Amino acid sequence: MSSPPAIRAGRLQDRLAAFAAIGATAKNGVNRQALTAGDRQARRLLAELGSARGFAVSQDAAANLFLRREGRDPSLPPLLLGSHLDTQPTGGRFDGALGVLAALEVLEALADAGVETPRAVEVVAWTNEEGSRFSPGCFGSRAFAAGRIDPAWENALSLDGERLGDELAATLAALTEAAMRPLGGTIAGYLELHIEQGPVLEREEIAVGAVTGIQGTRWLEIAIAGAAAHAGTTPSSFRRDPMVAAAASLHDLYGNVMPRDENARLTVGRLRAEPGSINAVPERVIFSVDIRHPDPARLDAIEAHVRRTCAHAAAAAGCRSEASILFDMPPLTFPDAMVALVEDAATRQGFSVRRMVSGAFHDALFVARVAPAAMIFVPCRDGISHNEAEDVEPRHAAAGAATLLECALAAA
Template identity: 70%
Template sequence: MTPLPAIRPERLLDRLAAFAAIGRTAKGGVDRQALTEGDRAARALLARLARARGFALFQDAAANLFVRREGADSGLPPLLVGSHLDTQPTGGRFDGALGTLAAFELLEALEDAGLATPRAVELVAWTNEEGSRFSPGCLGSQAFAAGRLAPEWLEARAPDGARLGEELAATLAALPEVAMRPLGTPVAAYLELHIEQGPVLEREDVPIGAVSAIQGTRWLEVTMEGAAAHAGTTPLAFRRDPMVAAVAALHHLQTRVMPEDPAARLTVGRIRAEPGSINAVPERVSFSVDIRHPDAGRLAAIEAEVRDVCTASATAQDCTARVAVRFDMAPLAFAEEMIRAVETAAAKAGLASRRLVSGAFHDALFLARVAPAGMIFVPCRDGVSHNEAEDVEPRFSAAGATVLLGGALELLGLAG
């Protein structure tokens, strides 16, 4: 009888350490931003490991990298598993890398056991999930789901001036031996392991999160305009100060939106005053508002509140307000069959699990547009992510990889 495949935790941990060395920072984190030399080095290492095991390799026009273990019927769409290898400028060792390398461990476990699968199983390392160097984030998975690269994406510029289209071409050229395939090939289902990037699982000491949904995200840009004036000579009655309007609006929103709705998220991450002189009343103040909610209706209601509050605050200061939508992603509920596959795999492995909603968006969000998709979360220490201090206990890395393998076997109809 063919032995049941099993994860080898030590091998997975060794691989995590090897990839963490690519772009290692002085504080123990990783700087391996998308389409940089570090990103290419990580892709090259994954390709070498894949060739050593006899797996096939492919890449597409978005530089998504695929590692394929063939199945009994090569004509069937594959089961796809994976995540990403790019990081934030001061990123951690596990965000993305854990899911990608656990997926490779899954392929190796199948190969070690000599288990024939009814269809191919493919690992994918998605391009530019983070979006820290180029916009948009999740570029690779978005292009895969759409079957095309939007022309305007190719013109995006990094802070160092690099053009995305040129960096993409250089990244593809760095693996000339890897065969090209079209964007958006059919997929039977997609499963992704990721760190939670929040405190819930660790706080409850639950090793596995069965992700039920991803909350919607909307990015707004608010611009308030008044009149520039001398800071020392302009009395209050003569001021049209957009900073006063902005502060009043933000105070209202920060003390109302999240306190009144525990599921809501509202964040102001960027604010700018123009002309930016220390001794002048600003003429213009602009700021970003990131709003999130798992319910589409509530997300729209929060946006409406932002618009109303900003307009009222601006009017009170004899200023004007404009609100523009810069990014809009609707909430997503994952397919029940995918959630159950994760829960069943966890139960069979003797691991506790709970359902939870993802506060961040991931590549799985876009794959869900073309195939059943699901996600597995594991705890990260103190919920810290996008930070060099990001850490995951070895037992949780092993648990996540075990459930990823078990979930794949459930979806392949091979679970015991």
Template identity: 65%
Template sequence: MTGRPAIRPDRLQERLERFAGIGATPKGGVDRQALTAGDREARALLAGLARDRGFSVRQDAAANLFLRREGAHADLPPLILGSHLDTQPTGGRFDGALGVLAAFEVLEALEDARLSSERAVEVAVWTNEEGSRFAPGAMGSQAFAARAIPPEWLAARGADGAVLGEELDRTVVSLAVPAAPLGFPIAAYLELHIEQGPVLEREDIPVGVVTGIQGTLWLEIEIEGQAAHAGTTPLAFRRDPMRAAAAILTELYGSIMPGDEDARFTVGRIEARPGSVNAIPERVRFTIDLRHPDAGVLRDLADRIAGVCEGVCAAAGCGLSIRRLVDMPPIAFPAEMVERIEASARRIGLASRRIVSGAFHDALYLARCAPAAMIFCPCRDGISHNEAEHVEARFVSAGASVLLEATLSFLDDAR
């Protein structure tokens, strides 16, 4: 060993700039959606950088990519550091990529210092965390945790008409590396991510110690009425699904978040069919994104939504169907993992605060496999999933340094 491993902020910043050029948008963001040519280009670049440093590269059937720095004992489960490289259609350059490239910087810092370790350390690049092209999100980490790819995923079509199974095959074949098993034993999992909210920046705290991830429920509500002429149909003869939808949303917007400061209620998509200006629609479909850190409260809110929908639709003479698209219960990270991250920040003189993640991340599924923890970096104005997303260089360096310090603490435990 030539000295204690340390992050090289200049190298990490250069890598962030380089990867932001793959899928760069005119407004400074990134469009590098899952399993596209841009996603494959980013994976190939990272694999090449790993090989240049002497790290091994593997890929599993879900196109999860693993970059491994060997330990003295190959039979010990590795420590995994990871995140994702795919983005939203008009995403930022830090969401996901910061976690991957900071994890790779940790591997390079260990290699620079010639640090020997008992167990291997691997960087994982999880497939399709965003879920913007193919739903659901976090596909790669879900498949890894379940050790299987659900067959229905393979037939799914993206917004661009692409078939997931075909794009997955193209991605796997495009990178000629050895195959990894879909799921294998791991010692622990660490993930660095931007906060995607305003709390840390507002308090000028460089490190967020994530205590858990709130639960997420995605619902698709479809209301069926009767198409009719807009100009000739009196109110008493209308079975108007749009009017029912408006009544439902008025009630839910007015009660769910105002009644619980921890609740999050969002309608992100709404459509009417047949979609004519001068016709009462036959059906209206909209989505609900419901989140809460308490599983019991989340269930109660879901029941409340169903009750409101049923009551309004019955009064309006409309049919109703409710379909669950995503149902992810909340998770609390182990207390010893939270404390390990806090201690790592203290050792290198960085202030931290505990925080709950409002967004879901790959760590939600890796926590089903092994002890997991997350570190948050502040982002400017709390903006994410946006081309204006930005993280100051000092916060990038702080987050990566805590990730390295936590990694070293795990490696010390294995001695």
């Protein structure tokens, strides 16, 4: 009888290094944006690694790439494990790649041990998760969940003037040895390992995060209109200064939203004053407010609080405030059984684990629309991501992969 399946940490590190070399930057990062030559090269390498182990290679119309290890009953829906291979323009070596290569490691560990799973297990590399070359992101997982490609997305243009539809066709054509499969289809479940992209696990020295859901995100734009006036000649009582209202609004929001709700996030990353003269009271101040919360009712309540606060502060300064919604993505909660699957798997493997909400989007957000899904987080150094300095300790990469394997054994 064969020994129980186990991931091989050294092999995983070798694979991470091999993929990091494709699109490597001078600063030890990776520039391998979606549907570029580098992305095609990474897909080819993944396909070759899969073929070499006898896994069936296929791709769908969205260029999602699959490696399948057949199960005892090929008619059962497969268990899907994966993430993405594309990166930000100045991306790191782990965001996405870790999830795909840990999934491959799981398949190889099963094959090494000769384990026969009841259902097939598939590795997936979703197309264009980052959305930095072609908007929107999570293109592949959205298309998979919808069973179709939104025609509008095919006409998305990159900054270098390429059309997504054209680059997609070229990417598919570059991997002719992969069988074409229908877009979408029934799956038993989806598991995605990903770096946390935040500081919590590292600071709490916890090896594994069992992700309970992905918080909702809403972007507001607040425009406060006052009256331009000469900085030297206009006394305080004659001013209608929108910067006074903006400062009062933000000071109030920073003091009340996050401090009173540990699950709330409120960020003002963009602010401008018009016309922007040093020696003039501005006419308008416009700023963004990014609010996030796992609970949709709280998201609504925070939005209402932001609108009310800005309106009151504007009125007090003799100004008018208008709010508009730029973006709205509702929260997602993973099924509790799937979260417990991750938690139990980590615990059985002897890793410290905590439940946590994902602050960022992931392909799992969309796959969860069509199947039970879960995510496993591992710590990344200083919480840094979308950055060439992104780094993950080998022991944490291995712990994540081992947890993923344990989950796959339980779910497949």
